[in-house]
Amino acid sequence: MSDKRVRIGDISKELGLSSSTVSRALSGKGYVAAEVKARVVEAARRMGYVPDLTARNLRRRSSTQVGLVVSSLLDPFYAQLATGFQSVARRRGYEVVLIIDGADPGEEKAAVESLLAMGVGGIAMTPVSDEALARVEDYGICTLQLDRSVSSRYSLIGGDNRAGGVIATEHLLSNGHRDIAVLVDHDRWTTGFERIAGWRDAFTRAGLTPPEDLCVKLGDTREDIETALRTVVPRLVKQGVTAIFAANSQVAQLLYTALQDQGLSVPDDVSLVAYDDANWTEMVRPAISVITQHVDMLGQTAADQLIGMIEAPKAEAPSVGAPVSRFLVQPTLVERDSVRTLTPDGSA
Template structure:
């Protein structure tokens, strides 16, 4: 006995609505549906509205893969980032997606966890999808190289690895770190700890260079014992901060990124040191939590969303053939944001005593 009013049973194959189905519903030709939904070619606003309403009614979804196969092009752009849990990378992806969506491209987002093997697997997947371009925060130079060797346009975001030949969009790391360090020196600090996780990438190297340059500008010698190397992990950064403060006389700390700042803050709070009376804390890379703690942290804002937009604009210009062949390097100027976590130096004591 047939039961009416029910959908297909388990395992049944449901036929997807087609362009022809939309055309019958809207009372237009299939070619008109194609022009109206693909937003290329002429269709009046009234027709576009009627066709879209018909597509929504019957549940038609545009098949981008089929469209790409027909045209031998793809409207998908690959985006490979290192850690989606980090607000910096989330904001970077948001800026990229905003610009791509406005240009009618889709973002294929892959989180490679900062692992070279995962990055290469993702690159191979994107090559199989025939994407015309990829934006990547590269872990190794091999990833942008293999993409470019296969005819894919590449923009490296946030960091530069060697001379891969790909376009790059960076924060001006040296200038930002220089200004942040000069702010502390201007307050009277001469024993400034610098917490950093890496210098093999242009990001960390630029920030360390800015830290050194600010000291040189003020004819201060950098005590290399105050440069504390750690890993990109808040727990490790807390331990490194503990070792630094136990061993050295420090009146201020600069953390090279938001993750290291989290670890440094945790250690200072564990010691129950008052900020900024006992120690000042500043960080590169402004993220939301830094303005919510008490006192709020002095930081460098990288304008991360705008950095992402610049990556997408540059890549789209490459895809459209609007730029000369020579490599482009775009630097986004950061901004110092002074908050309550920095002040004149207290007594340069070491150890876990309270003050």
């Protein structure tokens, strides 16, 4: 296959200008007369010129690319996270190389190797193991945990999941509910683990014993969750559960469907608070009360942090063994129509 990439030499030949003049016009570095620059830019556009970032990075011995590794784009959370990350990165002059690893440790390591081979200046990831993070560190470039933490050795930008669990459960408690279940896919990651911890904290703060039999882990995949809900929902209703805290957006969406399929209504039969302000939660009726993580802010903050680490003078850049930064975005409650208020005797 022939290489048909338009190069600076092609533009200079087309216009009868030196390569250095064309390079200055396209990079914006160095003087070029306005009329000449306009001709160069127009020719580059017409000929389909695309800058070779890899070559540019090698010349500068620096990179204007950053890597972002996320688990999925089917989950609106990750899509919104990536959008926020990219908006700041581009504003600061960086291109984002996005790789989806499917939350698989092997795929995550392969993603990191690909990004290192491309010469990116730093990598942010929603990690599933610390092996990939250690590989980035060994390579000598900046790395950042995003959303969840698998090691205290690396910096983190995430949401305060424990606080979110408290807020959700206290909202239900304040509306008279006591039999409150928490449903999560699994608790292997800090996100689910901390939200469950917040559910427990809210009961303890209210002087109540957390009902551990109402803490339900549904499974890893969408199919696992759907299958589990067919038996879990009737069991919870039989146990007298009046409210459910769904600890992530996928669980909340599948739970909402399962409740409808089993002839149960929200909030008349079961009140519901979901984690993450996914679009569907506002579109359904009744609209679902949610804990919002401010996902755009999470992504934007992560990009700022990673680029700050990349651009810090060597004397100020974090070294191996240096204290790491951990910044948690505070979640808030968005109250809608999915929680009914109970009287002290448990009636509406």
